[in-house]
Amino acid sequence: MNTITVEELKARLDNGEEINLLDVRESDEHEEFNIGGRLVPLGEIRMMALDDIEDWEGKDVVVYCRSGNRSGQAALVLEQAGYNPTNLVGGMLAWQEKFGN
DSSP states (O other), X not given: OEEEOHHHHHHHXXXXXXXXXXXXXXXXXXXXSXXXXXXXXXXXXXXXXXXXXXXXXXXXEEEEOSSSHHHHHHHHHHHHTTOEEEEETTHHHHHHHHHOO
């Protein structure tokens, strides 16, 4: 599984790269703080309800959650479905620790 650090992701975003961000947390977590990712909770991904991201098939997708655990699980499912996922190491906890809100 591919991984990316929060520093690497922020640098790419700051450089204006078009990155497909997938937030696999729950909606209340997403509303509290997010970095602009499309919300598809892990439960939906496990059920292969991937309609919300079918336009990302064959493209790079950075998957994130609170700590990196759920996004790791989601990345495995996405990989099996033909996507090219990259897991954000440390998730939003690492992002907030490094960059704040």
